[in-house]
Amino acid sequence: MSVIDTSRPAQADMFALPRPFVDWFATKGWQPRAHQLELLAKAEAGLSTLLIAPTGAGKTLAGFLPALTDLARRGKPKPGSIRPGVHTLYISPLKALAVDIERNLGVPVGEMDLPVTIETRTGDTPASKRQRQKLAPPDILLTTPEQVALLLSHKDADRFFADLRYVIFDELHSLVTSKRGQLLSLGLARLRMLQPELQTIGLSATVAEPDELRRWLVRRASGADALSELITVDGGATPEITILKSDDRIPWSGHSARYALPDVYEAIKAHGTTLIFVNTRSQAELIFQALWTLNEDSLPIALHHGSLDVGQRRRVEAAMGQSALRAVVATSTLDLGIDWGDVDLVVHVGSPKGASRLAQRIGRANHRMDEPSKAILVPANRFEVMECQAALDANYLGAQDTPPIEPGALDVLCQHILGMACSAPFDADALYAEVTGAAPYADLDRRTFDRCVHFVAHGGYALQSYERYAKIKQTKDGTWRIAHPAVAQQYRLNAGTIVAAPELIVRLVRPGAGGKGRGGRVLGKIEEIFLEQLVYGDTFLFAGKVLRFEGIRQSEAFASNAPTLEAKVPAYMGGKFPTTTYLSAQVRKMLADPAQWHRLPPQVSEWLGYQKQNSVVPGADDMLVETFPRGERFYMVAYPFEGRLAHQTLCMLLTRRLERAKARPIGFVASDYAVAIWGLKDMGAMIGRGDLSLTELFAQDMLGDDLEAWLDESFVFKRSFRYCALIAGLIDKRHPGKEKTGRQVTVSTDLIYDVLRTHEPDHILLQATRNDARAGYLDVGRVNALLARIKGRIVHKGLDRISPLAVPVMLEIGKEPVISSETGDALMAEKALATEALVREAMGEDMLD
Numbered sequence: 001m002s003v004i005d006t007s008r009p010a011q012a013d014m015f016a017l018p019r020p021f022v023d024w025f026a027t028k029g030w031q032p033r034a035h036q037l038e039l040l041a042k043a044e045a046g047l048s049t050l051l052i053a054p055t056g057a058g059k060t061l062a063g064f065l066p067a068l069t070d071l072a073r074r075g076k077p078k079p080g081s082i083r084p085g086v087h088t089l090y091i092s093p094l095k096a097l098a099v100d101i102e103r104n105l106g107v108p109v110g111e112m113d114l115p116v117t118i119e120t121r122t123g124d125t126p127a128s129k130r131q132r133q134k135l136a137p138p139d140i141l142l143t144t145p146e147q148v149a150l151l152l153s154h155k156d157a158d159r160f161f162a163d164l165r166y167v168i169f170d171e172l173h174s175l176v177t178s179k180r181g182q183l184l185s186l187g188l189a190r191l192r193m194l195q196p197e198l199q200t201i202g203l204s205a206t207v208a209e210p211d212e213l214r215r216w217l218v219r220r221a222s223g224a225d226a227l228s229e230l231i232t233v234d235g236g237a238t239p240e241i242t243i244l245k246s247d248d249r250i251p252w253s254g255h256s257a258r259y260a261l262p263d264v265y266e267a268i269k270a271h272g273t274t275l276i277f278v279n280t281r282s283q284a285e286l287i288f289q290a291l292w293t294l295n296e297d298s299l300p301i302a303l304h305h306g307s308l309d310v311g312q313r314r315r316v317e318a319a320m321g322q323s324a325l326r327a328v329v330a331t332s333t334l335d336l337g338i339d340w341g342d343v344d345l346v347v348h349v350g351s352p353k354g355a356s357r358l359a360q361r362i363g364r365a366n367h368r369m370d371e372p373s374k375a376i377l378v379p380a381n382r383f384e385v386m387e388c389q390a391a392l393d394a395n396y397l398g399a400q401d402t403p404p405i406e407p408g409a410l411d412v413l414c415q416h417i418l419g420m421a422c423s424a425p426f427d428a429d430a431l432y433a434e435v436t437g438a439a440p441y442a443d444l445d446r447r448t449f450d451r452c453v454h455f456v457a458h459g460g461y462a463l464q465s466y467e468r469y470a471k472i473k474q475t476k477d478g479t480w481r482i483a484h485p486a487v488a489q490q491y492r493l494n495a496g497t498i499v500a501a502p503e504l505i506v507r508l509v510r511p512g513a514g515g516k517g518r519g520g521r522v523l524g525k526i527e528e529i530f531l532e533q534l535v536y537g538d539t540f541l542f543a544g545k546v547l548r549f550e551g552i553r554q555s556e557a558f559a560s561n562a563p564t565l566e567a568k569v570p571a572y573m574g575g576k577f578p579t580t581t582y583l584s585a586q587v588r589k590m591l592a593d594p595a596q597w598h599r600l601p602p603q604v605s606e607w608l609g610y611q612k613q614n615s616v617v618p619g620a621d622d623m624l625v626e627t628f629p630r631g632e633r634f635y636m637v638a639y640p641f642e643g644r645l646a647h648q649t650l651c652m653l654l655t656r657r658l659e660r661a662k663a664r665p666i667g668f669v670a671s672d673y674a675v676a677i678w679g680l681k682d683m684g685a686m687i688g689r690g691d692l693s694l695t696e697l698f699a700q701d702m703l704g705d706d707l708e709a710w711l712d713e714s715f716v717f718k719r720s721f722r723y724c725a726l727i728a729g730l731i732d733k734r735h736p737g738k739e740k741t742g743r744q745v746t747v748s749t750d751l752i753y754d755v756l757r758t759h760e761p762d763h764i765l766l767q768a769t770r771n772d773a774r775a776g777y778l779d780v781g782r783v784n785a786l787l788a789r790i791k792g793r794i795v796h797k798g799l800d801r802i803s804p805l806a807v808p809v810m811l812e813i814g815k816e817p818v819i820s821s822e823t824g825d826a827l828m829a830e831k832a833l834a835t836e837a838l839v840r841e842a843m844g845e846d847m848l849d
Contacts, residue, residue, distance in 0.1 A: 035231050051202065085159060092143070119138040173356070253812060257349045471483060506524055545561060641674075721769040
């Protein structure tokens with residue numbers, strides 16, 4: 001491992017750079033940095049390397065330097081000749097990042113007049129260009145994990161990659177922690193088979209466990225714990241992060257941060273360019289619209305999220321690169337590695353939900369290593385004030401909380417097996433050896449691998465009589481090949497692991513067009529379930545516009561510009577980040593230590609003081625359970641601070657036990673911080689009499705039979721199966737010339753699910769589904785850690801009224817997923833009255849004065 005001190009000057013003679021590079025650095029008045037030369041030296045020695053460096057340290061140039069120098073030495077091809085294949089693959093987690101790298105890398109390549117061609121290949125690349133790239137590959141191809149899988153599935157993959165020397169993984173920590181990363185690891189294993197001397201370069205700015213990434217970059221050799229080389233760059237300016245101090249009262253609950261937007265607008269006016277990050281697309285639409293309402297100075301403010309049309313996103317990115325915008329409201333589509341050195345300020349609306357995510361996002365401001373990034377955190381509610389403070393503290397301490405790399409999913413493996421068969425017949429023994437060379441699948445046993453092969457071959461025992469599920473078949477020589485050429489076409493239409501909720505294209509048409517709209521500009525896509533709830537004339541917010549719903553025809557929804565500001569907001573399924581375990585623990589510690597409360601805004605510290613006075617403030621490792629009556633119901637509120645997913649699972653399991661205890665529960669709600677369950681019997685009195693034991697209620701064995709019984713009958717399991725079936729290729733969403741609607745996909749997968757549950761309960765996809773549901777949708781591991789932590793540390797407080805700490809979660813009850821935007825004053829007033837009533841009950845009149 002090499003640790004580079006950025007204060008140490010690097011001389012060009014530390015390594016023999018080609019003359020064009022030496023001259024280029026000299027012309028710029030620069031010197032190559034020590035870590036850039038160190039990485040080049042390791043690459044020239046044939047070593048794969050992970051580079052961890054702060055934002056602005058020149059990671060991108062360091063990653064490309066080995067490829068550029070090698071290509072420079074190789075020189076221009078002979079006239080009329082075509083190189084056999086791509087020389088360097090650059091793989092990015094974001095399309096926008098690949099486009100940005102092409103723009104930034106093209107500058108030094110052009111200035112040095114290097115004989116290097118650079119192109120991007122993403123889902124947004126026209127089919128004609130992708131076809132041309134296969135025939136005449138560029139030297140450096142900037143692409144995404146999905147495109148790697150597609151390229152490897154073609155018969156000429158060995159020719160396309162015949163010249164491959166380097167694979168560069170940018171923002172590696174982000175790539176490897178999902179099913180996209182697992183599919184990519186299998187693709188990397190195939191690339192190593194095609195090119196055994198292949199070298200990998202990983203680039204990362206934020207990482208908790210470097211050895212996990214080092215292991216991912218190299219092939220597992222005979223069970224040995226092989227690791228790549230590691231270069232760590234110390235240094236970098238300490239960021240300047242503040243938490244917004246607003247004169248307005250911080251809301252008790254919610255995520256809109258509407259109270260703070262006048263202050264955010266003033267911050268935009270005070271800076272050159274501001275990047276405003278939010279956690280969901282719904283937030284992005286709301287905040288953009290609110291800022292435009294405040295925008296009396298007509299400042300150029302733009303919107304960027306994944307549902308917008310690609311043309312609109314590229315225009316925003318180009319304008320940002322030209323410093324033509326004063327602000328951009330964005331989701332995670334812009335939070336990785338994009339190099340905009342002219343961004344003066346990052347505003348994060350809502351909690352970043354993780355220390356590493358905050359570090360990543362604030363690094364987008366002043367993208368230079370020797371200048372501090374400037375950021376403002378805007379908590380959307382009172383609990384988020386503590387979360388933002390904990391994230392700020394973690395950033396200054398250098399704490400990281402990137403999630404660990406999980407074992408490879410079986411549905412991903414099934415997709416990869418089919419993709420390899422589309423490329424060429426495969427031998428099962430050889431493919432198994434190849435697959436287990438990928439870090440996430442290093443411990444895959446042969447029996448499970450064979451079950452996956454047989455699933456791809458016939459769908460499993462219960463489905464094997466249906467020809468449509470027979471994707472591959474075994475030949476006389478023992479190899480496996482695709483059963484029909486159409487299988488390969490279907491695979492390429494459906495490859496990838498990103499399973500978004502079904503969406504419809506939204507097209508802007510003239511008013512009154514109904515469902516017969518023609519032409520018109522495409523604005524992007526919205527989830528089908530939202531659009532199907534609208535009726536003619538309804539208004540909704542999308543692409544920064546208030547639109548009037550005109551109708552749906554096939555896979556398109558039609559909308560016209562609406563003259564009103566009142567609108568519904570699409571409620572997207574994805575985009576909500578869970579609070580990390582680290583951040584949750586820091587919030588619990590802050591809450592438990594009154595000596596830290598002075599760091600919080602007075603209204604928040606006073607709120608906690610009232611909690612201490614009227615109830616109990618839980619210890620860092622304790623869990624407080626409050627019970628109280630309200631109206632004709634009885635409430636139990638617990639404060640685990642383990643995130644919404646874990647809390648929802650906990651609520652579902654607790655209600656089953658409360659039913660058996662005759663407590664007659666009738667509803668529950670979960671937030672990131674607390675859970676509330678209400679029923680018809682006095683649960684506090686039951687605890688006092690000994691009829692209900694909190695120790696037994698929260699015992700760890702609820703994750704045994706209770707969990708399995710609930711999971712078997714839960715919609716979560718069916719939804720998880722639907723996603724696994726799409727990834728594994730059991731169900732195809734896209735067909736040549738048409739696409740299944742979300743309802744068609746749901747009906748198809750639900751029917752198969754019922755068949756498998758009845759006739760083949762040990763089916764490989766049901767196994768994959770169970771793994772996914774427990775980890776992704778239920779966060780069972782975190783629930784288990786919670787139950788272990790609170791064993792013997794549950795504190796019960798019986799109250800005669802709601803407590804101050806319970807107000808936020810109680811306000812979540814009955815919350816609508818689709819809300820009014822600008823002129824929903826009546827709804828907002830009604831909610832304000834409800835909030836005031838709860839607060840008066842919890843703390844009395846004086847707190848409101």
